[in-house]
Amino acid sequence: MGINALMQNSTVSTLININIYHNTFPKKKEQNLSEEDKAFKEKQKEEAKLKKQMASKASGHGPIVTGGIKHSGKKHH
Structure with missing residues (x-):
């Protein structure tokens, strides 16, 4: 069932309430805040x-200064 078939069914389009062209939900309305x-x-x-x-x-x-060059676990002579 494609989008066009869904949009023809008015109950689906009103329940979803999405703008299919921009894929966005409607903006929330400004609430009356105390x-x-x-x-x-x-x-x-x-x-x-x-x-x-x-x-x-x-x-x-800048970067925090650490203890110089870090070596792997190998022993260095």
Whole structure:
């Protein structure tokens, strides 16, 4: 059964509700959030931004210096 046959069946197309041309689901509608929810989401965004800044600062120092050239388990004379 092809996509065209499925799309002719209206119950299938309404249950699936997918745009077959772009293969995407419909966007979620904006929910009515309370003030607490808005504040919580804003706080989470700020924390994520701070974590990203801290990670970029920490990674900017270059590689950690280890004990020189690593050799395999062979004995070297």
